[in-house]
Amino acid sequence: MLRFRIVFGLGFLAINFLFGQQASSDWQTYYEKSNFKATPRYTETVEFCKRLADASPMVTYTTFGTSPQGRDLPLLIVDKNGNATAGQVRRSSNVVFLIQAGIHSGEIDGKDAGLTLIRDMVIYGKNKDLLDHVTLLFMPIFSVDGHERFSAYNRFNQNGPEEMGWRVTAQNYNLNRDYLKADSPEMQAWLKLYNKWLPEFFADCHVTDGADYQYAITYKIDQYGLLEKPVIDWIGQSYLPTVKPAMEEVGFPLQEYISFKKAHDPKSGMSSWVTPPRLSDGYVAIQNRPGLLIETHMFKDYKTRVSATYALLLNTIKVLNRDYTKLRDLISAADIHIASEKFRTNPFTLKYKASADSSWINFAGYSYSKEKSDLTGGDWYRYTKDTVTWKIPFFNKFESDIQVKLPEAYIIPVEWTQVIERIKLHGIDYKILREDKKIKVASYTFSNEKWSARPYENHHTLTFDMTEKEEERTFPKGSYIIPMNQQTAKVIANILEPRARDSFFFWGFFDSIFEVKEYVEDYVMEDYARFMLSSDADLKKEFETKMAADSAFAKSPKKIIRWFYERSPYWDKRINTYPVGKIFDKTVLDQITK
Ligand SMILES: [Zn+2]
Structure with missing residues (x-):
């Protein structure tokens, strides 16, 4: 073939273009072409995704929504059999791995790692067999409008790429606080996609700020009780023991997400937390599915960070491809358990607190000193590049703080439309009350309500005291009955129990119940x-x-x-009372839903 073309007069350069170096470099990503220093804009990213889809029958390019500034939210579906719908993939028995990049679009390592990884698999055939039992959903950029607020000055602490997107959306929402309350159009689209696919594994790619230390990459995944125990055991006994040595081997030892007891002071010990469902890894955990938070370190150069993210994604796919049957079975067993009556007989934890207990870990840091700043008068932590390993305490044990008894169902009066619209986004099943009906419910009354003075994610969040009460209340026709015998029972309780960390009550969706609306002279x-x-x-x-x-x-x-x-009898009887009712009596529930 080569000889033939020379004979017919094609020059060396053209031959080289068709068969040599140029042809393979044609599949280089923007990031690789920039010598690992730059990341592509939205348009170039989408173009590359579409090229992958055109070139490989394994890849489908699609979109899952539109941003407030009118950009499509891009998604690549990578499946060995070319399946591209949730139904097809479920029937094929593959597990689904959702990889999300650019939720904080200045922290964009995941986009370049994911594009390179998928290109390697579907164009170069590298590690292709790892897709035997795994279907990938890849979001190259989630916060698309934020991504196009492009500048070299968006991430003060971060060492590359040359220019990057902004942390939040055009509407100034931090998408990684929006998973449960779902204010933003981007999150509403995400939830629809997520609940259609219910991916067995999820990874969310970030770049962390914080202290300086040796690790290029850190992670967080629920091992503290949001997930059911058999799934936590799989993480602790199968997933992490495979991934950790594999990452060590390629030069990226994994450490759990690093946050010190005392800011910037490694020797004060490391502490962890139970992630609230406003964040991605906390949200998927209450959907009974493991979520991996990936955080590369801000000071490492862009190539190092993208390579570390690539390695962790690849090693995760390896485990998923090996354990696909096991993980699928564990998750469906968890789904069945959570929908069962047995699950509702145990008190449900709405809030956890750290126990004083800790374990010892080895921590690879840099030696540092604490000096008094002559500029600010405050503490100035000055890190050197001298490596040192400390043995430090890790406070990673938690116990229940606030628990609640779960009902057979919740009932939301039909007029609470903002709440109902959002409930529907979470894949929650419901029934409609067919006629006005007096129903015996448990509910709450509130006192000492206080709102935050400053807005937080476009809300003035609420603290309060409350007491539980039982009463007969008339619910209007069309009210939403939310039975708890479903896979999303933990999501429902987190939304509707006022004391849950991200309840709609906390976010202020019910603030109007506190207002006196009628008067006496x-x-x-x-x-x-x-x-x-x-x-x-x-x-x-x-x-x-x-x-x-x-x-x-x-x-x-x-x-x-x-x-x-x-x-007086003129006082508003509904004031300070939770409009949502809890139905504990199964026969009442059967009667109103039959
Ligand atoms: Zn982030």
């Missing part, structure tokens, strides 16, 4: 209060005691009027 109450005192001896006694004991009250005409108003 004080001169009208003057008469009515006298009537109340004369017709109710107990009330009179209560009033006199209050006046004697509470001088601020006794001096405030406003408070006194309000006191009588609250005790």
